[in-house]
Amino acid sequence: MTALLTDNLPLLAGAPNGIKKLRELILELAVRGKLVPQNPNDEPASELLKRIAAEKKGLSPKVKKSSDTPMGAVAFELPESWCWASFGDIAQHNSGKTLDKGKNSGVPRNYITTSNLYWGRFDLASVRQMLFEEKDLARCTAIKNDLLICEGGEAGRAAVWDQESEICFQNHVHRARFFGEINPYYAQRYFERLNYSGEIAEYRKGVGISNMSSKALASIPMPVPPLAEQHRIVAKVDELMALCDRLEAQQADAESAHAQLVQALLGSLTQATDAEDFAASWQRLAEHFHTLFTTESSIDALKQTLLQLAVMGKLVPQDPSDEPANELLKKITEEKARLVTEGELKKQKPLEEVRDDEALFELPSNWAWARFGNVCAIKGELVRPEDFPSLRQVAPDCIEKGTGRLTDNRTVKDSGVKGPNSRFFSGQIVYSKIRPSLSKAVLVDFDGLCSADMYPIDAFINPEFLLKEILSEVFLEQVRVAENRIKMPKLNQESLTGFVLPIPPLPEQHRIVAKVDQLMALCDQLKTRLTQARQLNEQLATALVEQAVA
Known part of the structure; x- marks a missing residue:
């Protein structure tokens, strides 16, 4: 069965949460007697249990009490050659001393709590002291090879005390001292297996912070192998868990290197200085496309780069016959002035011209820089939600981060919102102004209400293009700078309207939107194929696991 594991390690480790599942499988095989071969020369576990029963005959009734559970x-x-036995049959166990400052007396000694006890290890950086009397020490002291188990917190979490020095423990920790030389590390691995499988919950009580009573601990059924096989199992599990550790480290290193490579090659596109440089960078990327974009995060990085290229004027060719952006901006200024005169728009404070030192990069000759407030108008009419129960309601929690997609179509009535909301209308962009949702925006095609933490925005350029600018790094980097500068939980209108945006000619805006949508759809298809491949990998890994434990 170990051969089945090792022969299929790449498949098992490469599945979603593969290494975690591999650890679970190792423990499952170990406690079922399928990880190492049985040796017919080993003394059977039944003989071991007979010796334990004889060993316990001379003990006090209090110690033997857990055997009756x-x-x-x-x-x-x-x-x-194995046997089932209750935990209380093979170990003497008890919890430690209760801290009671009113009654405590004795000598101060170091003691551990559940906060020091982790799966398979101890953190002794914050060991505290408590007074212990001489009569407490036998019951409340752990020696080398005792198994310590959390009674509270993550009840059942266990580790073997492997220090030469003794340590005291308090009442939320059980100490188990095994009879018959049972290997405590085998018992610890069995508790890990119970935790992975979820079976440990049967022996816990309480909601939130659970606990495991001495009676519950005593009742846990344990598969007991022959003593010699226990040692072989522990050695093999340690070996395979160390292998999992190495695989995990290699995966992390590979993922980190992969992410850096993807970022470097994508960065070369946005940093290209001219058409020749851009073409060379694109060629390097294209040659390794199928090895670079193999993870969801790499595809997300590709999407963000496509947006960046789009708003830098590098995604579609410029057309010299397009009316320049400067002319478009003049028309927008005239249109806004007309709406102010007609009472359709509030007059806004004039915005400063974009300075040369504010230009984030060089634009194509027929593009122009403009302030956000020059090409948009923020409209936020607060209304009472109860007056519009059937309208759709939008809040930051129902917009997908960074994509412009709605994830919920609830009504005002469904949302149960009570406070004032802003009215928005079809064709507007609804943008979240609150941290940490500052990359959440959606172009709506319906009328509705949005939470007071959102801005309804009228666009005087192509609204789909504006949405893509809002989701791009050009915009988001300015958001981050504003966040650090104002130290406020919300992005205020003054900061937002002062952001600078690259504005292409209107026909080019339409071409950019069409190209971005086309490429984003291809990215989504790539993600879907990636998901399908992972699902297939997971199904194969699951089939292998089922074969292994059958």
Whole structure:
């Protein structure tokens, strides 16, 4: 069965959450007797349990009491030389001392709590002290090879005390000291397996912060292998878990290197100085496209680069016959002045011309820089939600970050909103002005209400192009700078209207929108194929796991 594992490590480790599942499988095989071969020369576990029973005869009734606890239901069949036994049958266990400052007396000693006890290890950086009397020490002291188990917190979390020095423990920790030389590391791995499988929940009580009573602990059924096989299992599990650690580190290194490579090659596109430089950068990218874009994060990075190229004028060719952006901006100024005169638009404070030092990059000759407030108008009429129960309601939580997609179509009545909301209308962009949702915006095709944490925005350029600018790094970097400068939880109108945007001629805006939509659809298809491949990988890995434990 180990051969099945090792022969298929790349498949198992490469599946979604593959290494976590690989660890689960290792533990599952270990406690079912399928990880290492049985040796017919090993003394059977039944003989080990007889010796334990004899060892316990001379103990006090209090120590033997846990043996009387009925064993829980067993989960699977065992090899012939193994036996089931309740935890209380094979270990003497008890919890430690309760901290009671009013009654405490004795000598101050170091003690551990659940905050020091992790799966398979201890963190002793913050060990505290408590007074212990001499009569407490035998019951409340752990020695080397004792298994310590959380009674509270993540009840059942366990580690073997492997220090030569002794340590005291308090009442939210169980100490288990095994009879018959049972390997405590095997028991610890069994508790890990119970945690992975979720079966440990059967022995916990409480909602939120759970606990595991001594009675519940005693009732846990444990598969007991022959003593010699316990040692072989522990050695093999340690070996395979170390391999998982190395695989995890290699994966992390590979993912980090992959992300850096993707970022470097995509960055070369946006940083290209001329058409020749851009063509060379694109050629480098195209040659390795199928090896670069193999993760969701790399495809997301590609999408963001496409937006950046779009708003830099590098995605579609310029047409010299297009009316220049400067002329478009003049027309927008005239249109806004007309709307102010007609009472359709509030007169806004004149905005400063974009200075040369504010230009974020060089624009094509027929483009122009403009302030956000020059090409948009923020309209926020606050209304009472109860007056519009059937209208759609939009809030930051129902917009997907960075994509411009709505994830919910609830009504005002469904949302149960009580406070004032802003009215918006079809064709407007609704933009979240609150941290950490400053990359959430949507172009709506319906009338509705939005939370007071959002700006309804009228666009005087192509609204789909404006949405893409809002989702691009050109805009988001200015948001981050404003966040750091104003130290406020919300992006105010003054900051927003002062942002600078690259504005192409209107016909080019339409061409950019069409090209971006086409390329984003291809990216989504790439993501879908990636998801399908991962699902297939997961199905194959699941089939292997089922074969391994069958």
